[in-house]
Amino acid sequence: MAEQGSSKGAEGGSGQFSSNKDLLKHYEDQGVQAMYAVEPLRYCDHLKEVSPLPECGLNVDDPCTECNATGENWVCLVCYQVFCSRYVNGHMVKHGEDADHPMVLSYADLSVWCYKCENYLDNTVLGPAKSSAHRSKFGQEI
Numbered sequence: 001m002a003e004q005g006s007s008k009g010a011e012g013g014s015g016q017f018s019s020n021k022d023l024l025k026h027y028e029d030q031g032v033q034a035m036y037a038v039e040p041l042r043y044c045d046h047l048k049e050v051s052p053l054p055e056c057g058l059n060v061d062d063p064c065t066e067c068n069a070t071g072e073n074w075v076c077l078v079c080y081q082v083f084c085s086r087y088v089n090g091h092m093v094k095h096g097e098d099a100d101h102p103m104v105l106s107y108a109d110l111s112v113w114c115y116k117c118e119n120y121l122d123n124t125v126l127g128p129a130k131s132s133a134h135r136s137k138f139g140q141e142i
């Protein structure tokens with residue numbers, strides 16, 4: 001961030017953070033930047049397990065199959081069941097282990113995660129699911 005750099009220079013290094021809150025904010029910013037810096041994989045073996053999109057498409061408002069939680073759920077790209085995130089009741093993590101289904105799509109940010117590779121994925125195979133979720137979420141194609 002160019003802005004941050006120039007303000008740092010103007011203050012001459014000392015007294016860079018006016019309060020602990022600013023310092024905390026600074027570290028949060030760094031964390032967020034580090035998160036976005038993660039490059040998704042273009043390919044992994046588990047893409048083969050992704051099933052064709054159901055005809056009815058995806059609905060980002062579907063509740064968790066297990067506990068009915070709504071909001072930031074995940075959909076399994078192998079069986080298209082919807083489960084909640086690890087920050088709710090962790091039912092998608094559990095489903096991934098129980099059913100051995102590795103590939104899931106987040107209704108929160110439409111990213112695809114592979115449990116086996118522990119990495120984000122970006123591949124044309126995932127296009128139909130992503131664009132269906134996008135249409136459901138924003139009312140239009142990507």
Ligand SMILES: [Zn+2]
Nearest residue numbers: 064067084091
């Ligand atoms: Zn749940």
Ligand SMILES: [Zn+2]
Nearest residue numbers: 076078079101
């Ligand atoms: Zn599944």
Ligand SMILES: [Zn+2]
Nearest residue numbers: 044046114117
């Ligand atoms: Zn994988």
